[in-house]
Amino acid sequence: MVLGTYKEIVSARATDKEIQNVSQDGGIVTGLLAYALDEKIIEGAVVAGPGEEFWKPEPMVAMTADEIIAAAGTKYTFSPNVMMLKKAVRQYGIEKLGTVAIPCQTMGIRKTQSYPFGVRFLADKIKLLVGIYCMENFPFASLQTFISEKMGIDPTLVEKMDIGKGKFWVYTQDDVFNIPLKETHGYEQDGCNVCLDYTCELADLATGSVGSPDGWSTVITRTEDGNSIFQQAVETGVFETKDMANVKPGLDLLEKLAAQKKDKNQKTIDKRKEMGLPVPY
Template sequence: MMIEDPYLGRYVTCVSARSTDKEILKKAQDGGIATALMVYALEQGIIDGTIVAGEGDRPWQSKPAVAMSREDILKAQGTKYNISPQISWLKEATRSYGLDKVGITGVCCQMQAVRKAQLYPINMRDIPGKVAFTVGLFCMENFPYKSMQSIVEDHAAQSLSSVKKMEITKGKFWVYTERGNVATVPLKDTHKYEQPGCHVCLDYVSNLGDISTGSVGSPDGWSTVFIRTKVGNEIWSRAVADGMFETKPIEEVKPGLDLLRKLAKEKIDKNQKTIEERKTFGVNKALRNPYA
């Protein structure tokens, strides 16, 4: 039975969960869901490899990579708050990497791109049938690398090379360093660094992923997980049956779906307004509405 929510999309079930794998949890942003799911899918032969946000050339820079082993997937753990053009490797994954069943992790807009590529495979020959499993992440907005650099190095006054973890929660951008420094930047100071495309995005919880996950709604160290599609449901059921995850009903955890719905509503309503404003912006021609 499918649940439909105007802000949380269509989903079969929603739970709070975390991985039971100690190694994954050690470096996980929250519950290690995306990593554990991809590792599980790889080990079960559901996917041959997956596109992840790997390590770039500079500290905390993300760069898409095709991971074909557990080690490679684990290398890409943790949220890096800058753009990683995952879909640019989708085609190459089926070409020189020789994958037949591709897994993809990405944020909301990237899930939209994957579905669009499947629906209209322009310059994406033979791709639609090769997308085997997608895990979408909750996303409020994203930053270009240089923006993130400014936030961390100028606003938070920390060196990127010594940063251990970054997080956006409780209205602040948090930076934790190797030597135990914790710096925060209020989100009102970071808004101007967001990439403009994020301001017309009407999706907060990756409505188009097979499974979507993120920290909001669950306690620290746990993630909220939406199981959305048949494929997602099957993989999730098998993974839970195999003991890959501990789960709790979402109704029993704090802060729960209410917070998630509140944030989703905030993002979508705000961005809907931007889209409306763009209709009258410009001379004789409105700015494009990506959803029109």
């Protein structure tokens, strides 16, 4: 299945205005982690928080909804969140842990859970893994190239970055800039080019803007736990939802992009195998 195994797919957004204002799209990750904290489903969450340099995120342990909201928004460069999970459990004493992860990070977490050779007493403490769709990720220097060189903007003025409609977008207080996505090609980390997972197929639930209208996100619930936590949040009014059949651009676009990633990267995998280079799958 091109979207992985799932229980339900809906279009959704957080009803909280504060979250809507700071979130990338529908505020699903922020809203759900904050809800899970409030409901004590989790005691803390590892998120990609602000770092010392502008737009260079650092993994951080958020213990309150405010800290989660402060970390809202997509960062288009590395935040090795997985390395923070052990710290969250050992140093913050968190027994029930949530996190947000892109597909490759999710793979690292799930592998550790199924085969915990060297990581003690962590596997059973991860209670909520919110996945985000991901086509590729960029080294920080690539982002600097897009913003400083190609667009000629001071990175400290950037308020939001986004990818959509075939373009890489940068928002400042007064202006909107973009470059065609084609111009970003070759700047992604090469490790992304053997990844076949667009929709975070091993998360408890996965989300991203693709398929939904502006300000909304497409949510795919996958595991029993992921599905029930999301349903609870919807029933409580944390999220409002729309049937995917009634939204534009709709599920077709999500399926198309997921298939594109699989096809393109399968070719890279085949080529690597021909050259005798290792591929884990």
